[in-house]
Amino acid sequence: MKKTLIAAFAAFLLVGCKGNAPVEEATKSGLLKKNFQTEHQGKQTDLYVLTNASGMEVCITNYGGRIASILVPDKDGKMRDVSVGFESIKDHISVAGNNYGALIGRYGNRIGNGTFEIDGVKYDLPKNNYGHTLHGGDNGFHTVVWDAKQVDNSTLELTYLSKDGEEGFPGNLTCKVVYHLGADNDLHIKYEAETDKPTVVNLTNHCYFNMDGDVAVKNSDWVLYLNADQYTPVDSTFMTTGEILTVEGTDMDFRTPTVIGKRIDNFEFDQLKNGKGYDHNWVLNTKGDITKVAATLESPASGIAMDVFTTEPGVQFYAGNFMDGKDTGKKGVPNGHRGAVCLETQKYPDTPNKKDWPSTELRPGEKYTTETIYKFYVKK
Template sequence: MACSKDDSFKLADGVTLPLAENFVKDIDGKTVSLYTLQNQHGLRADITNYGGRIVSLLVPDKDNVFDDIVTGYHTIDEFIQSEEAYFGALIGRYGNRIGQARFEIDGEEYELNANNGPNSLHGGPGGFHNVVWDAEQPDGQTLVLTYLSPHLEEGFPGNLQTTVTYVLNDDNELVISYHAETDRATHINLTSHAFFNLAGEGSSTINDHFLRINADHFTPVDESLIPTGEIQPVENTPLDFREYHQIGERIQSDHPQMVYGNGYDHNFVLNPNNNSDELNFAASVYDPVSRRKMEVYTSEPGMQFYGGNFLSGNEVGKRGEPYLHRSSFCLETQHFPDSPNQPGFPSTLLLPGEEYYTTTVYKFSVKSD
């Protein structure tokens, strides 16, 4: 059942659904399309195989009014032309930064394509966010994307066969599962770069959202946002979200980490759970007005909290509103930044014959009073 103003699912003012015809395009000989997932409660995700991007995500509020809570655009051309390269995208081969755009495996050095000063960010300029994935939709709640990344694409060794599966289930969870295999040793760290505003995309700020992160520690960074290799406690810092805090409560802190990141742009070391068979609780965030709530569960050891510090207002979104400074946030589950060059961090090395597999769940609900 599709959400519209004519059926039982009420849309918030200004919400328009993306049209499939606006996402038909040939890029590098492959066809771009738009795919719609919807569960029995009316939650809806629209995803394009260009970069595996979440184009829209409709979620109800306390009055059962559905709003689109992810930033993005209503046409493929806008995504391609945007100054913000990562709206809603799958990120690979390596999410986050690799210092000096290089690493060694068994004594052999690999030079990556730098795109963040001297560093590699999110797999380089031709990363997974910029490729067209092969797509199969086995049912109305599942989308399977596959991509073969050739040896030395963006400098990474190995032919990497990758599968990402999106499932929008009837528990109101968007489940993203990642699987990969390689024919030679390589580093891998896949994630999703969805930008959220639980008040509705185009709303002016996320600083009023309340956030909790299940992490006693974080990985501090230097001025170029590369980890120092240390793991430090969040206690007595603005990065302590072990209890709910409004995102903007300490945003003006002169703590060096807040200065380096121009706000929040940090990897949190998630506290492990006691049951290895279950996904770990990573974070919970809610909007105090709409009461929309999102919880994050993952098999990953870390999560990047990014507070939209580099949004400038130059990009105009689906409602015709500019995406202002700190008007959306990201919770990117991951291994730690620069792990290939940090022997003290959990390894991101994938060997031939091994399988990379990780899952992250975004669970949506309405926060009780």
């Protein structure tokens, strides 16, 4: 009798579990962890959630070290996801050439003609952008699975060993990137790297920010401030010419907060024609002082604003000129033309071939360190 009751109770539990399978609770931004869990390159991918006491949430996947969502309050207290991307790891992997929210390396931005020299040794890299190397090549850091350790509710540590010769770069490069969500809605990204052979390093993050939390809304009405008196002009292949020019009297002057759409299509100005809009590096006045605001981006409609602080000497302002709506993003909405803005803190493009610009060389015994902060708030 006792065995019969136990069997019946077990059967009841089995039926109950099958009929009431637990439903995974989504993150506040609506992402599901299971959609980011797979095996890729022999490693496990996952979604990691950072939170703070203010209710802000940042979701990060270790595939490419990508920021998958950034949830912040607007002027009415409504939470909005201001990071553009995808709802699954499948889309992040399968959509060719995308770098939404990704860590970029070994070299953020471009290296001219896919080649550089160190100590008289020439290195040839994959040419994946108008005859140049862009963002470390097609198989750069944005395509690899990083080892992840969630330190606490607000901190994620990612590590990766880039082996000697990977994408043509010399040296075994040991990298560590720490994401930390502060109490004041400030997202810190700290980068470190060491090498066993002379190499070049220029790490950054390629988050696409939509300050309305709606990728269907273009960036034309957002207001941008850049703390920069100079910029590095580009030719028709998006490569820096080697000049450093003043922004004074040009459409590149954002020293006074300016609506992005005001001048972006002035293709009579050769720099906007060459970049198909804004896609340039600005020389920051902050000179590596992370306590000074390098850039501010805001949406008057949502009231959401973001200050950028960095130890880097430059920032690439990219206005989403190549977003074309072919990629379906979160909530089934296409990532449309100019539906986001990137502010990539960095050394200047092609510095390995421009020896008078800030160096990106890293040698054995040295440690590469840099930090960038994205601080979110409501503009009063």
